[in-house]
Amino acid sequence: MIFTDDFSDGASPLWNNARGNWTTSSGVYYASAPNNIPATFSGLPFVLQNFSVDVDINGVADGGIWLRSDPAGTNGVLLVTGGNGWGSGSRGANAGRSLYWHVITQANYNNPPILNQAFNVFTNPGAENVHLRIEVDGNVYSAFVNGATTPTTTLVETNRTYASGHVGLYDFSTQTFDNFLLQIPAGFGPYSLNLGATGAGGAVLSWTTNALGWAPETAGSLTSLAWVTVTNQTPVVGTNFVLAIAATNREQYFRLHKE
Numbered sequence: 001m002i003f004t005d006d007f008s009d010g011a012s013p014l015w016n017n018a019r020g021n022w023t024t025s026s027g028v029y030y031a032s033a034p035n036n037i038p039a040t041f042s043g044l045p046f047v048l049q050n051f052s053v054d055v056d057i058n059g060v061a062d063g064g065i066w067l068r069s070d071p072a073g074t075n076g077v078l079l080v081t082g083g084n085g086w087g088s089g090s091r092g093a094n095a096g097r098s099l100y101w102h103v104i105t106q107a108n109y110n111n112p113p114i115l116n117q118a119f120n121v122f123t124n125p126g127a128e129n130v131h132l133r134i135e136v137d138g139n140v141y142s143a144f145v146n147g148a149t150t151p152t153t154t155l156v157e158t159n160r161t162y163a164s165g166h167v168g169l170y171d172f173s174t175q176t177f178d179n180f181l182l183q184i185p186a187g188f189g190p191y192s193l194n195l196g197a198t199g200a201g202g203a204v205l206s207w208t209t210n211a212l213g214w215a216p217e218t219a220g221s222l223t224s225l226a227w228v229t230v231t232n233q234t235p236v237v238g239t240n241f242v243l244a245i246a247a248t249n250r251e252q253y254f255r256l257h258k259e
Helices: none
Strands: 003-005 022-024 026-032 051-058 064-070 077-083 096-105 115-118 131-136 141-146 153-156 166-173 176-183 192-197 203-208 215-217 241-245 254-259
Touching: 026 166, 051 064, 051 166, 064 131, 077 131, 077 141, 077 166, 096 141, 096 153, 115 153, 166 176, 203 215
Parallel strands: none
Antiparallel strands: 003 176, 022 026, 026 176, 051 131, 051 176, 064 077, 064 166, 077 096, 096 115, 131 141, 141 153, 192 203, 203 241, 215 254
16 A cells, blocks of 8 residues: 545645645545546656555546546546536436546547446446446556456556556546545566665665565675565655665665565
8 A cells, every 4th residue: 555545634735636626525535626628637646557546436427537647637547437428417328327438648638539438337326425446457457346356347458558657536526535545566576676875875775666565675795594674664756665775884785575
């Protein structure tokens, strides 16, 4: 887990509130100025490759989740929840009942292709509460509803338009968001461990955020049988975990080891 927010004390300052004047009320998060041209966007600062998102949506009607977007939420993959003309006033047929995908390029918000639409996923648009899980793995995007183990809709993005990017929320209705959870799956590896110097004579280690389940270890020699796990905090910067190492008067070697 790299980020969670239940909005009980307002929204985390990590949300960028880029478009839509996002706010909280009674422990939920929503755009007070919902729109789709341009699409509303409140995103997180992490640049991710493979990840999963869990979120509760209250009164699902028309909104969604941005996946691998640019920092401003102008381009990326967008999973639409409900949709299908909910905001047009008709609210009939499939309006507010579907799940489908857009691949937004060149900010083509105006009628982008609807991809892999699943119909009649929601039965009571504007009133139904749902739990949504999205898994992104390579060029495969899968959406699961209410704890299902089989995805309701899957997008295999053969063009591989976006290899990494940000996660964000989209709102074009009265629906609201709660209990947001962002996770990175355990990696298989092996992964590269990068070492750089700092101005204070210390060092900084960095490695990809996809390396969940891998931990940095240190020893006094490459042939040592006594590698010790480094337990310092490892914040996320961009697409990497980073770890500051203080300067010492002895040789130190580092490796990533699968836990």
